[in-house]
Amino acid sequence: MESLLQHLDRFSELLAVSRTAHVRTWDPVTVRRALQWARYLRHIHRRFGRHGPIRTALERRLHNQWRQEGGFGRGPVPGLANFQALGHGDVLLSLRLLENQALGDAARHHLVQQLFPGPGVPDADEETLQESLARLARCGSAVHMLRFNGYRKNLNLQEDSLMKTQAELLLERLQEVGKAEAEGPSRFLSRLWERLPQNNFLKVIAVALLQPPLSPRPQEESEPSIHKTPGEGSQALVHWLLGNSEVFAAFCRALPAGLLTLVTSRHPALSPVYLGLLTDWGQRLHYDLQKGIWVGTESQDVPWEELHNRFQSLCQAPPPLKDKVLTALETCKAQDGDFEVPGLSIWTDLLLALRSGAFRKRQVLGLSPGLSSV
Amino acid sequence: MAQDSVDLSCDYQFWMQKLSVWDQASTLETQQDTCVHLARFQEFLRKMYEALKEMDSNTIFERFPTIDQLLAKACWNPFILAYDESQKILIWCLCCLINKEPQNSRQSKLNSWVQGVLSHILSALRFDKEVALFTQGLGYAPIDYYPGLLKNMVLSLASELRENHLNGFNTQRRMTPEQLASLSRVCVPLITLPDVDPLVEALLVCHGHEPQEILQPEFFEAVNEAILLKKISLPMSAVVCLWLRHLPSLEKAMLHLFEKLISSESNCLRRIECFIKDSSLPQAACHPAIFRVVDEMFRCALLETDGAPEIIATIQVFTQCFLEALEKENKQLRFALKTYFPYTSPSLAMVLLQDPQDVPRGRWLQTLKHISELLREAVEDQTHGSRGGPLESWFLFIRFGGWAEMVAEQLLRSAAEPPAALLWLLAFYYSPRDGRQQRAQTMVQVKAVLGHLLAMSRSSSLSARDLQTAAGQDTDTDPRAPAEQLIRRLLLHFVLWAPGGHTIARDVVTLLAHTAEITHEIIGFLDQTLYRWDRLGIESPRSGKLARELLKELRTQV
Numbered sequence: 001m002e003s004l005l006q007h008l009d010r011f012s013e014l015l016a017v018s019r020t021a022h023v024r025t026w027d028p029v030t031v032r033r034a035l036q037w038a039r040y041l042r043h044i045h046r047r048f049g050r051h052g053p054i055r056t057a058l059e060r061r062l063h064n065q066w067r068q069e070g071g072f073g074r075g076p077v078p079g080l081a082n083f084q085a086l087g088h089g090d091v092l093l094s095l096r097l098l099e100n101q102a103l104g105d106a107a108r109h110h111l112v113q114q115l116f117p118g119p120g121v122p123d124a125d126e127e128t129l130q131e132s133l134a135r136l137a138r139c140g141s142a143v144h145m146l147r148f149n150g151y152r153k154n155l156n157l158q159e160d161s162l163m164k165t166q167a168e169l170l171l172e173r174l175q176e177v178g179k180a181e182a183e184g185p186s187r188f189l190s191r192l193w194e195r196l197p198q199n200n201f202l203k204v205i206a207v208a209l210l211q212p213p214l215s216p217r218p219q220e221e222s223e224p225s226i227h228k229t230p231g232e233g234s235q236a237l238v239h240w241l242l243g244n245s246e247v248f249a250a251f252c253r254a255l256p257a258g259l260l261t262l263v264t265s266r267h268p269a270l271s272p273v274y275l276g277l278l279t280d281w282g283q284r285l286h287y288d289l290q291k292g293i294w295v296g297t298e299s300q301d302v303p304w305e306e307l308h309n310r311f312q313s314l315c316q317a318p319p320p321l322k323d324k325v326l327t328a329l330e331t332c333k334a335q336d337g338d339f340e341v342p343g344l345s346i347w348t349d350l351l352l353a354l355r356s357g358a359f360r361k362r363q364v365l366g367l368s369p370g371l372s373s374v
Numbered sequence: 375m376a377q378d379s380v381d382l383s384c385d386y387q388f389w390m391q392k393l394s395v396w397d398q399a400s401t402l403e404t405q406q407d408t409c410v411h412l413a414r415f416q417e418f419l420r421k422m423y424e425a426l427k428e429m430d431s432n433t434i435f436e437r438f439p440t441i442d443q444l445l446a447k448a449c450w451n452p453f454i455l456a457y458d459e460s461q462k463i464l465i466w467c468l469c470c471l472i473n474k475e476p477q478n479s480r481q482s483k484l485n486s487w488v489q490g491v492l493s494h495i496l497s498a499l500r501f502d503k504e505v506a507l508f509t510q511g512l513g514y515a516p517i518d519y520y521p522g523l524l525k526n527m528v529l530s531l532a533s534e535l536r537e538n539h540l541n542g543f544n545t546q547r548r549m550t551p552e553q554l555a556s557l558s559r560v561c562v563p564l565i566t567l568p569d570v571d572p573l574v575e576a577l578l579v580c581h582g583h584e585p586q587e588i589l590q591p592e593f594f595e596a597v598n599e600a601i602l603l604k605k606i607s608l609p610m611s612a613v614v615c616l617w618l619r620h621l622p623s624l625e626k627a628m629l630h631l632f633e634k635l636i637s638s639e640s641n642c643l644r645r646i647e648c649f650i651k652d653s654s655l656p657q658a659a660c661h662p663a664i665f666r667v668v669d670e671m672f673r674c675a676l677l678e679t680d681g682a683p684e685i686i687a688t689i690q691v692f693t694q695c696f697l698e699a700l701e702k703e704n705k706q707l708r709f710a711l712k713t714y715f716p717y718t719s720p721s722l723a724m725v726l727l728q729d730p731q732d733v734p735r736g737r738w739l740q741t742l743k744h745i746s747e748l749l750r751e752a753v754e755d756q757t758h759g760s761r762g763g764p765l766e767s768w769f770l771f772i773r774f775g776g777w778a779e780m781v782a783e784q785l786l787r788s789a790a791e792p793p794a795a796l797l798w799l800l801a802f803y804y805s806p807r808d809g810r811q812q813r814a815q816t817m818v819q820v821k822a823v824l825g826h827l828l829a830m831s832r833s834s835s836l837s838a839r840d841l842q843t844a845a846g847q848d849t850d851t852d853p854r855a856p857a858e859q860l861i862r863r864l865l866l867h868f869v870l871w872a873p874g875g876h877t878i879a880r881d882v883v884t885l886l887a888h889t890a891e892i893t894h895e896i897i898g899f900l901d902q903t904l905y906r907w908d909r910l911g912i913e914s915p916r917s918g919k920l921a922r923e924l925l926k927e928l929r930t931q932v
Contacts, residue, residue, distance in 0.1 A: 081513045091517045099493050105485065109474045112492075116462075116469050118427070134462040137495050139520050141456035142564050146527050147502075150557040154530070161526035166508050168526075169519055173512050196511045200504045 001054075004044065005061050011037050011089065012065055012079030018096040023103045028110035031097070035114055038090035039129070045086035059083050063180035082176055090129050091136065157203055157259060158210040166200075167208035171233030178232055185236035186243065193247060202254050205241070209234055209263050238267050252277050253302070257313035265317050275328050282307055282332075282346050294346055308353055315354055329354075382425060385418050386438060393447040402556075408453045409562040409592040415454065419463040426470040431484070434471060442471070442487070449491055457563035461495055468492060524569050531557070532576035539580030551588045558593040565596050566605045578612040578619070587619060594620035601654075602630045614658050624664060627655060628671045635688060641897045641929075643905040647691050656695035660703050662713040665696075673769060683898050690775030697727070718770055722748040730776040730910055739784055739793075745777060746795035749802065754810075768806035778803055779906055782860075782867050785824060792824050805856035816857050823864055831872045838881030841865060859895070862886055866899055870917045879920055883928070893932055900925040 014034050017023065026034075048054040062080055085092060094115050097103055103111070116130055127135075154160035177184040192201065213231055241248045252260060252274060264271045281302040285294040294304040314325045329351055336345035342352060392411065396404045426434055426441075434441060448454050448464055455461045468488050476482040497516070509519055538549055549557075558577055564570045574597060577589060597616055600606040617624035631653045635646060650656060659665040672689050679685050700708070715723050725745055733741055749771060753764045772778055781800045785792050794817070801808070801816040808816065826844035830836055845861050869875040869882050887893040900921050907913035 081515070081518065085518065088517050092515055095493075095496060095515070095517070098489065098496065101486075105476055105482075106474070108485070108489065109472055112469050112472060116465050118423075118466055130462070133496055134459070134465070136517055136520065137461040137465075138456055138564075138567060139524055139569070140497070140516070141452045141461070142567060142570065143520060143524050143527065145452050145456060145560045145564070146524075146531065146557075149560040150531050150553070151527060152553075159530065161523070161530040162502065162505055164530075165519060165523045165526050166505060168522065169509060169512055169514060173514075192511055196508060197504055200508060204508065 001057065004054075005057065007037065007041065008058060008061055008080075008086075009065070011041055012062075015089065015093055015096070016079045018093055018100065020100075021102040023097065023100050023107070026103065026107050028107055031107050031111050032114060034093060034097075035090060035111075035129070038093050041086050041089050045083070045089075049083075049087070055083065058086070059179070063176075066180055082173075088132065091132050094129065094133065158207045158262070160207075163203060163207045164211070166204045167211055170204055170208050171211065174233035174236045178236055185233075186240045189237070189240045190244070193244075198250065199254060202251050205237055205251065206255050206259050206263055209237055209267060210259075234267070238269055242269065242273060248273060249277060257306075257310040260310065261313040261317050261321075264314070265321050268321070271321060271324060275325065278307065278310060279328070279332060282350070285346055287343050287346075289343075292343075294349065308350060311350055312354060312357060315358070378421075379425075382421060385421070386444070389415060389418055390440065390444050390447075393444060393451070396451055397447075399451050399453045402559075405453065405556075405559045406590065406592060408451065409559060409590075409596070412453065412457045412460070412563055415448075416458060416460045416463065419448075419460060419467065423463055423466050423470070426467055429470070431471050431473045431481070441467075442484075445471075446491060449495055453560075453563050455495060456567075458566055465492060465495060521569065528570055528573045532572045535573075535576040535580040551584055554588050555590055558589040562590075562592050562596045565600045568606075571606065571608065574606070575608055575612045578608070578615040581615070581619065589619070591620065591622075594623050598623035598626055602627060610654065610657055613654055614661055614664065617658055617664055618661065621667065624658075624667055625671065627653065628668060631655060632675065635684075641684070641894065641901050643687060643691055643901055646688055647695065650688075650692050650695050656692060657699040659696050660700050660709075662709050665714050668692075676769070683895060686772050687775070687898065687902055689773055690778070693773040694775070697729070715770065717766060719748065719752065722752065722770070726770070726774045726777065730780065735912075738780065739788065739796075742777060742781060742784060742799065743793060743795040745771075746799040750795075750798060753802070764802075764806050768802065771803065775902075775906065776910070779902065782863050783871070785820075786827065786864065786867050786871060789828070792821055797821060800860065804860040816860070819857060820860065820864070823861060827864065827868050827872075831868070831874075834874070836872075836874045836878050838878045838885055841868075841878065841882055842885055862892070862895070863899065866896065867903075870903070870921055876916065876920045879924060880927075883924060887928075890932070893928060897925065897928050897932065900928070 014037065018034070044058075048058075062083065065079060080086065080089065094111070097108075097111055098115075114129075115133060151161065153162075157163050174185050174188070177188045211234070241251060255263075260274065264274050284298075284301050285296050285304060285307070287293075288295045296303060311325065311329070315322055317325075329347055333339075333345060333347035333351060336347055339345050339348050342349050392407075392415075396408050399405050399408045429437065438444070445464060445467055448460075455464075468491055471488050472485055473481040476485055509516075534549065554577075561570060561574060561577065565574060577593070578597070594616060597606070597608075598620070601608065601613060601616075617627065631649065634649050638645060638649070655664075655668060659668050672685070672692070675685050676682075676689070711723050711727065712720065722745070725741065725748065728741070730738065730741075749767055752767045781796055781803065785796050785800065797817040797820055798813070800820060801813045805813070805816065823845050827841075830841065830844060842865075845865055865882060865886065869879045883896060887896055904913075904918065904921050904925070907918065
C-alpha cells in the first residue's frame, strides 16, 4: 500500500514537471518510464476504483498534496486533479509533453513513437493510449461541429448544455474540496470569485443550484463523477452565498428574474436575503411627481421595471415562496403607512401593479375575473 | 509496385485539389461533398501511410513535396478529423515526417511544425473562451470534461428534436429546416461514435412537420451503412423510421441480405434463418410499407431466377420470421392482414396464415384441400379483376412453406385414391404458368407415379432402377422441367418415408443426381425437409437419420 502511495506521489510530481522547462533534461528512457507509471496507475484505477479502502487511501493522499500546494482555486492544477484523473493520467501526461517546447528532439521522437505506434493488434483488455488519444481528438471534433452546427444557446440557462457541463464540474469539484478539508469549499469559491470572469461564474452557480438531485447509486465511475450524497455541492454554494453579501448582491442583480425565482424556490435559505435585497433596492427609489414614476437617485440603482419584474416573477412561484413574498410586501406597505393611493409608498404601488397585472393576465388567458389570489 | 506508386500520385493530385476546395467545410456544398468522400479519403490516407512508413523524412519530401500542405488541410477540416479512424491515420502520416536527429534548422522547424499540428488535432479545439477559462480555473483539462460536454450537448439536441416533433408550431425553439439539415450533415462523420447515438436516433424518429424530407441523403446512407456493418446499434423504431424515410436504404439492406445469402452456404436453412433474423428486416416488415417493398424485391428475385428453389426457401423462412415478429407486435398497433395482402381474399389469407403447428395433424389433409379449392378459385377466376392472375396466387402460396411443402408428403401417405385437389395443388406449386390442359396432364402423370409408388411400397424388395422406371424418368426429357422436379421430389419423399426406402436410398440418389445442379437441388430438398420436420416435430427417427446421412454424404461430394 505504501509503495502504491509513493507511486502516486511520484507520478503527481512527474505530471507537474511535464509542463515545465525541466523536461529539457529528459531522455527517451525517462519518457518511457513516465508513460509506464501512468499506465500502471491507470490499471490501478481500473481495478480499485470501486474498492472502498484503497480508493479512499489514494484520495486522501491526493488531498494532502493539494493542501500542501496551497489548496485549489489558484489555477491549473500541477499534479493530479482528482481520483478520476488517474484513469487517464497517461493522456494528461502525453498531451503536456507533446505541447512542451522544451522537450529534446530525441525524447520527443521517442514520445511520438510510444504514443502512436501505428496499426497493430488492439489490446482486448483495455483501450490503448493511442486509442484514447484518437478518441479525444474525435470527441473534440464532434463537440466543435455540434457547437457550430446545431447548438443554440438555451434561454433557460439551466437547460443549456454548456452551462450544465460547467455546473456539473463545479459541483464535482466542490464535493472533492469538501472532502479534503472542511472549510475548503468557501475558500475555494472565494478564490474563484477573484480570478474568474464573474458574470459567467454567477450564471454557473445559478445553474449548479438548479441541478436535479441525483438518486444514490451503487458506487460507480462515470465522468463527471456522480456524487454519492447529492446536494453537498449545492449546500456549499448556498453557504458561501449567504456568507458573502457583495457576491450575493451581484448574483441577484446580474441574473434574470425567472432564474432567481427558481433558485430561491429550490433553496429556501436564500429567500429572506433575496427579499431583503429587493426591499433595500425598493427603498432607494423615490416618486418623481412630474414624470409620475418611481426613479432612483444614482445610476446604479435598480430601476422600477426591474424591481417589478422580479416581484412579479416571485409571485408566480409556488407557495410557500409566493406567500412569503406577499407577506413581506404587505408588511412593508403597512410600515410605510398602509396607503392605498399610488405615489406615496413604493410598496403600495408594487402591490397595485402586481394585482392589476395578474388580473389582466387572467383576462387574457380567459380565466374568470373573480377574486384573484394576488 | 510501380503501378501502385503511379496510382498514388494520381490520387494525391485528386485529393489535394479536393481538400483545397473543401477548406474548412463551412458551406453546405463543401460539407456535402466532404461527407460523400469521407470513406474514400480514409482509404487514400491508409495507402499513403503504407507508402510513407517505408521512407524517411527527406525521401518523403522528395516524392511528395507538398505533403505538409495536404496533411495540414486535412487536419483543418473538422469533418475529416471526426470521421472513423481518419484522425489516427493522419497522425501516423504526420509522425512519418519527423526527423529523429535533425541536421539543420529546416528539419528542426519541420519537427516543430509537426508537433504543432499534432497538438492541434489533440487539443480538442477550443471555442468558448469563457468555458475554457472556467474549466481551467477549476483545475480541469479537456480530457476530463469533453466526454461529459459531448454527452450533454447530444442529449440537449435530442430533447430539442423531440420537443419539435411533439409540439410542432408551438415551441419557441423550433429548429428551422436548414438547421436540421445542417445538423444531419454534421452527424455523418460521427455516426460510429457511440456518444452520438441518442442524437442519431432522435434525428431518425422525429420527423417534424414539413411535407418533404429535410434530412440529407448522405445522413441516411451513412446510418444505413453503419447498421448493415453492425457499427451502430439503434432501437428498432429508429431503424424502421430510417427505412420508411429513405427507400434506397431499405433496398440496400435487402441487397445486403441477398449478398450474404448468395456468398454463404445457401443450402442451410438454419443459417439462412440466422441471417434473416439478424438483418432486422422481418421485424421492420411488420410495417406494411416496408413489407410491400421487401415483397417486391423477393418477387423480382424469383422472376429473375425463374423460381429457383433457393429463393423460394428463403422467402418461406422470411415469411415465417415475419409472422413470428408480427405475433410479438403490440396487438393494438397491429395492422390488419389486408394491408399486407391486399389482393388476396380474406378467407384464403386466413387459412394460409395458420401455422400447421396450431392445426391438429388429423386435419392437415382437410386444410390442404381447402387451400387448394380457394386457390383454384382465385387462379381460374379471370373476371373479378384480381390482379396478375395465376402468378399472383402462386406468389402468395409459395410463401407458406409449412403448407406448400406438405402436399407431396400427404399425397404419398394416403393409401386411398389421391384427392384431385391435392394433385392440382402440387402441379400448381411446381408449374404455375401451365394452362389448364397442361396442368391436367401433369396431374394424370403424377397420379400414375403415385400409383406405382404405392404398389412398390407394398413389395418387399425394391430396386432403384425399378423406381426410376416406375416414375417414368427417361434421360431424354429435360431434367429441369418442372414436372421432372416434381417427380424427383416424390421419389425422394418416398425413399425417406417408405419402410424399404432406406435400402435403396443411395442408389436412387445416385441415379437422380447426374448433374451438379440436381445434386444441389437434392441437398436443398433434404435440408429443407429436415428443417421443416424439426419445426413441426413430425420426424420419425428412421427417416430423420436417413435424411441426415444422405445430406452429409452429398455435401461432401459437392
